[in-house]
Amino acid sequence: MTTGPSTSRPDLSGIPTATLPGGDIPLLGLGTWQSEGDDAYRSVRHALDVGYRHVDTATGYGNESQVGRALAESSVDRADVFVTTKLPPDAAGKERETIEASLRDLGTEYVDLWLIHWPPSGEASPWVWERFVELRNEGKVRSIGVSNYSVEQVDILSAQVGETPAVDQIPWSPADYDRKVASELATRGVVLEGYSPFKRTDLDAPVLAEVAEAHGVTPTQVVLRWHLDHGFVVIPKSVTPERIEANFQVTGFSLTPEELAAVDALGG
Numbered sequence: 001m002t003t004g005p006s007t008s009r010p011d012l013s014g015i016p017t018a019t020l021p022g023g024d025i026p027l028l029g030l031g032t033w034q035s036e037g038d039d040a041y042r043s044v045r046h047a048l049d050v051g052y053r054h055v056d057t058a059t060g061y062g063n064e065s066q067v068g069r070a071l072a073e074s075s076v077d078r079a080d081v082f083v084t085t086k087l088p089p090d091a092a093g094k095e096r097e098t099i100e101a102s103l104r105d106l107g108t109e110y111v112d113l114w115l116i117h118w119p120p121s122g123e124a125s126p127w128v129w130e131r132f133v134e135l136r137n138e139g140k141v142r143s144i145g146v147s148n149y150s151v152e153q154v155d156i157l158s159a160q161v162g163e164t165p166a167v168d169q170i171p172w173s174p175a176d177y178d179r180k181v182a183s184e185l186a187t188r189g190v191v192l193e194g195y196s197p198f199k200r201t202d203l204d205a206p207v208l209a210e211v212a213e214a215h216g217v218t219p220t221q222v223v224l225r226w227h228l229d230h231g232f233v234v235i236p237k238s239v240t241p242e243r244i245e246a247n248f249q250v251t252g253f254s255l256t257p258e259e260l261a262a263v264d265a266l267g268g
Helices: 037-050 064-073 095-106 126-137 151-161 179-187 206-215 219-230 241-248 257-267
Strands: 054-056 082-087 111-116 141-147 167-171 191-195
Touching (some): 037 054, 095 126, 151 179
């Protein structure tokens, strides 16, 4: 069982964390979806140099070996980096082979978080979740969770397997903000991790411009800080060094309760 999404002490980078069964997850990480070849390697290396300590990949991204090379060649200790990968839905039934291939490509003995990338065939698939629990108990992964699951599907896994996913990674941004979904996941002790924070939000929205001006930052930095101040995990993807750096520069300010509520309202 997860101990819940309560925020714990910040790490040395100033990025807050949330508590998972296998170790704290930094609320800000580097996403690597659509990052390929040397671009994936360079982006992860640069992110680690900048101070990121959380990298998100997936078997389906086809870049685990590049992420692994960056981890190996970085001066940052493996134990200090939170690494997430994911099982493709079409690999259901091949859980062990898939995680072992991920570990080989990533060059690590374990991953910090392993997710079911999508519900196989659109179903919760508790039999897959049972394999996740087994492989976690063997030490191949530290924490386990799901991605693109509804709250109802999370409940099926909890009820039929007896263990609640530690994380649900879903499309999330101010425009997606749904207080009910956030509350229901939190009530179940599930950490909400969001992806695609920028493409799903109108970055020209006046409220983002106003809040950004008040803090001397950019609208994209406001979006990221909104996640952190709510306790949501966010994994913006970029292969551009300047953007990777800018996305990490969100520790020098926080949104006021009034600003948070104003940005929340973008969710309708």
